[in-house]
Amino acid sequence: MSENKAVKQMIGKVFNNIADAIETGEFGKKIRVGLTTLGSEHGVENLVKAAQMAAKSSTGYQIVLIGPKVESHLVQYEANTEEEAHKKMEELLDSGEIDGCVTMHYNFPIGVSTVGKVITPGxxxxxxxxxxxxxSSPHRTEAMVKNALYGIIAAKANGIKNPTVGILNVDGARQVEKALKELKSNGYAINLTESMRSDGGCIMRGNDLLAGTPDIMVQDTLSGNVLMKVFSAFTTGGDYESIGYGYGPGIGEGQERTILILSRASGVPVVANALQYAAELVKGNLKEVAKEEFQAAKKAKLDEILKSLTKDNKKAKETEEEVTAPPKEVVTGSISGIDIMDLEDAVKALWKKGIYAESGMGCTGPILMVNEAKVNDAIALLQETGFVAKEKSDC
Known part of the structure; x- marks a missing residue:
């Protein structure tokens, strides 16, 4: 009986696909992009409205909702908390039910960061x-070099064959320039662009930000986060992000899931654009592009270049005792307020005391993730060792 039901469902799915293909003129498997609908400062309805708006104009992809049950013609997977929604999202991605997903407040491991897309006002x-x-890395300069690579991956997966790259004039920019030029001289194809200012060079000024001189603007992540907020909400006063495509996909070596991030302040237009961005990345085979670019960069001695940037830090740590991690636990509790440069040391400080911890990024910066039942003990230990202030800084 169950076999007959499965066959009927399969036949029904085939006929639905044929009907869709006849209606749209597009044959083949449709890309499916998920959207989690909990966590927005503007409510579930804001996200559902955006999904429905995107679905009307979408070509070649379908949108599914992950969250509380709502009135909508879109396919829905029910989840009543953000944690449930993220678990369902991961399950659907891993099973292939969806090809990518747009979400909020999702913690990536160290080594993974997101590439946003904006529309420049100039x-x-x-x-x-x-x-x-x-x-991308606890080390600022190493992180920015990786950021450049991640930007190239996103741009190529988004259909730009030879994207131009500029480095924003922030602390560490010249070291990054040197590293990228060395990577290029070793055979990695990187198209460093020229500033629009008369003195040129690949170090970008504020003018280049406004005009969008490069296809990819490279900087540290916290500066990038501020830029996203300014570009997305400069017309609204800041509490409603109305322009752009969101904070983008998490990219890093070994990152298999296509997960894009939105701000909790993202408005309908940005959410709709983020869904389109996700579909374009899936269509452009983001995961395969990432593998190819990492392989090409490593062939051009990326690892050696990165090691040279961090060798002074590593020398200083050579005499440190080796700490073994305690048995792994489910880590859903988060602790913020730790400086990025101290993050890995803070993890080891907890390990020494038998508390399993992992590092990650939260909504306002670096976080430590520990078992929910051990959050208070972990905070107390971190306060004793000077990694966090006496009062907990909630995310």
Whole structure:
């Protein structure tokens, strides 16, 4: 009986696909993009409205909702908390039921950060911001070099064959320039662009930000996060992000899931655009592009270049005792207020005391993730060792 039911469902799915293909003129498997609908400062209805708006104009992809049951013609997977929604999202991605997902407040591991996409006000040009959330590396310069690579991956998966790259004039920019030029001289194809200012060079000024001089603007993640907020909400006063495509996909070596991040302040237009961005990345085979770019960069001695940037830090840590992690636990509790440069040391401080911890990025910066039942003990230990202030800084 159950076999007959499965066959009927399969036949029904085939006929639905044929009907869709006849209606749209597009044959083949449709891309499915998920959207979690909990966590927005503007409510569930804001996200549902955006999904429905995107679905009307979508070509070649379908949108599914993950969250509380709502009135909508879109396919829905029920989840009543953000944690449930993220678990369902991961389950659907891993099973292939959806190809990508747009969500909020999702913690990536260290090494993964997101590449946002904005519309620059000077010339209305799209520009990738590399990166906007997450942490590519605890070391600033190493992180920015990785950010450049992540930006190239996102741009290529988004259909730009030879994207131009500029480095924002922030602390560490010249070291990043040197590293990227070395990578290029070793055979990695990187198209460093020239500033619009008369003195040129690949170090970008504020003018280049406004005009969108490069396809990809490289900077540290916290600066990128601020830029995303300014570009997305400068017309609304800040509490409603109305322009752009959101904070983008988490990219990093070994990152298999296509998960894009939104701010909790993202408005309907940004959410709709983020869904489109996700579909374009899936269509452009983001995961395969990432593998190819990492392989090409490593062939051009990326690892050696990154090691040279962090060798002074590593020398200082050579004499440190080795700490073994306690048995792994489910880590759903988060602790913020730790400096990014101290994050890994804080993890080891907890390990020494038998508390399993992992590092990650939360809504306002670096976080430690521990078992929910051990949050208070972990905070007390971190306060004793000077990693956090006496009062907990909630995210």
């Amino acid at each position: 010339k209305g040009k799209e520009m990738f911001i590399a990166t906007t959330t997450g942490t």
